[in-house]
Amino acid sequence: MPLSRFAALAWLMLFAFVASVQAAEPPYDLKGRLDLTTLLAPPPTVESQAGKDDLAAVLAEQERRTEALAAQAKADAEVSIFRFANVIGEGFTADRLPRTARLFERLANSVSAVVTPAKDHWARPRPFLASTQVQPTSRPEGATYPSGHGTIARMYAIVLADLIPEKRAAIFSRGDEYAWGRIVNGVHYPSDVSAGAIAGTLIAAELRRDAGFREDFDAAKAELAEALRPAETKKAASP
Structure with missing residues (x-):
């Protein structure tokens, strides 16, 4: 008996989902290697002066x-x-690199293996749930401390600056803006973003000892060195 249109669509959606999962780059193994609940200070409470200052900063922004x-x-x-392409320059695109x-997708x-347990441990509500004065541009789910984006921003900045050290200052500035x-x-x-910066630094330091990361890092460094060479240099080097 032929599949109904609904069943056929369901199978297509399942196939697409499985294909996307298979296509995703595997994470580096960080499970159990960093416990942020013992490395980060607890987030400030709503009633504390630090918590009030946190909210005031959100409202000021x-x-x-x-x-x-x-x-x-939002972008x-x-x-x-x-x-980070705006500080790296022409040629810093996914299709060329x-x-x-x-490397950065795996990063x-x-x-999540490091940040999610900490978020679950402290379960700090997001600013727009703590105060009706906050009008967010989106309403993501989940706890807020430490910031996952803040973690990624600092981790990305550290690794990218190691790859392109001549742009270190601009990369870290862009990472701070990103976070x-x-x-x-x-x-x-x-305070979520500050904690994320600490978490990102700890993760980057831990991964420097990981053989799989070092292999991917070396491959990316060679690729970037070739792709970002000035056109004049490439022309002079060609036979």
């Missing part, structure tokens, strides 16, 4: 938020190393 700032922050919600894309896929957008969006507190 909301007050100064323009359409342009909101658009930038930076995308987890992609190629959001598949090994670099793979991003590794974060701060979560406060502009009204979905994180400054």
Whole structure:
């Protein structure tokens, strides 16, 4: 008996889902290697002065938020190393740099093993759930401390700066901007982002000891060295 249209669609959707999972780059194994609940200070409570200052900072960013700032922050919600293209320059694109894309996708896929247990442990509500004064640009689910985006932003900055050390200052500045957008969006507190920066640093340091990471890093470094060479240098080097 032939499949109904509904059943056929369901099978197609399942196939697409499985294919997307298989296509995703595997994370580096960080399970059990970092316990953020013993490495980070607990988040401030709503009633504490630090908690009140946190909320005041979110509301201050909301007050100064323009359409342009909101658009930038919303765009930076995308987890992609190629959001750093504006400080790296021409040629820093996923289609031209598949090994670099793979490295940073694996990095991003590794974060949840470290950050999710900490989020679950503290279960800090997001700013827009703690105060009706906060008007977020989106309403993501889940706890807010430490910031996953803040973690990724700092981890990305450290690794990318190691790959392209001559742009280290610009890369770290862009990483800070990338992370701060979560406060502009009204979905994180400054202390969430600060804790994320610590978490990202710890993860980067831990991964430097990982053989799989080092192999991917070396491949990306060679790829970037070739792709980002000035055209004049490439022309001079060609036979």
